[in-house]
Amino acid sequence: MSEDRRAQGWIVPELGNARLLRVRNSNDVERAVGSAPPGSSHLCQGLRANGLVSVAERMLARRGSFLVVIMETVDGRGWRGLVRRALYRTLFWRKQGEISAVLAIGKGTPGWISARGMPQNRIYPFSYFLPYRVPVPVKRQGGAEAVFRFIYVGQLIERKRVDILVSAVAMLSDVELIVVGSGPLESSLKRQAEEEIPGCVRFMGTRRMEEVPSFMADSDCLVLPSDHDGWGAVVSEALMVGTPAVCSDACGASEVVEASGVGGVFRKGDKTGLAEVLASVKGQGRLSRQRREAIAKWGGGLGDRAGARYLMEILAYQREGGSRPGPPWQWSGGKLAGMDEVK
DSSP: OOOOHHHTTOOOOOOTOOOOOOOSSSSHHHHHHSSSSSTOEEEOSSSOOOTHHHHHHHHHHHHHHHHEEEEEEEOOHHHHHHHHHHHHHHHHHHHHTTTEEEEESSHHHHHHHHHOOOOOEEEEEOOBBBOOOOOOOOOOOOOOTOOOEEEEESSSSGGGOHHHHHHHHSSSSSEEEEEHHHHHHHHHHHHHHHSSTTTEEEEEEEOOOOGHHHHEEEEEEEEOOOOOOOOHHHHHHHTTTOOOOOEEEBTTTTHHHHTTTTEEEEEOHHHHHHHHHHHHHTTTTTHHHHHHHHHHHHGGBBBHHHHHHHHHHEEEEHHHOOSSSOOGTTTTOOTTTTGGGOO
16 A cells, blocks of 8 residues: 555455465566466556556567456546547557457546547446445435535545635535545635635545545535546445535546436536536435435446446457447446436
């Protein structure tokens, strides 16, 4: 566990039956690759700037192994984005014959990869599937007089755009904002909050990962206003405990927000657009326990068991053919079935 991750509240997960082998150099990688049994499947993160993973990919290619690449949304902002598009076109052209499948994380990522030259029949929408927990009971009670609570969970850094979230919340009435996390912008954000919406924003600092679901379940809507997020795992966490989510269109997880049929998506950097989406969510009122349970049940498709099943279906399809599998958030037919009838 890196100190950076630890400072964000991450914990070392239980690995179950998986065996963790730590490699420190290319010789360790070569031994690990050489010990893999014939017919095994190999999942590697990314195609560039991935350290020893690229060493493993080269060795696996020489062996003719079944290689699956996992990629999240590529940041296409500015001139660096133009360079990345050219680099990935070259990489996919060179490695197309070596890659059996690509697990594309985030809305638009499958199309982006296809546009760089990877065959569509080898590209699959994917997610960061999270440990599934029984949904946390909603602790907050109260009728229409209860203040509507938005929550942000994450680092307080420029890319996350918590500044426009504070300003958007300030445009509403009878609301509060809970901020879970820390970072270099914490002091300036606190000053901004006191100037624009005094007494309505509470900064909770960094919390351990196992505490976060309770904060989410105790809120009415999670907001992730980032200028770029490959996925945005907090969106999945929120839906899995029955809390609607709002995020920018630059978050990979906007795909599941739209699929859920609750919350909403706004154009990145658009403070007014964000305020309008928040007002719309607030206007629908606080959700009943039954409605939140329906969201959480649908959100189970973002959990580890659903992800494991989907992965095995992808591997089987690429090896044996049959019916092409779709992502779990599409298994129930997309948007939450019967949500209009759940009061």
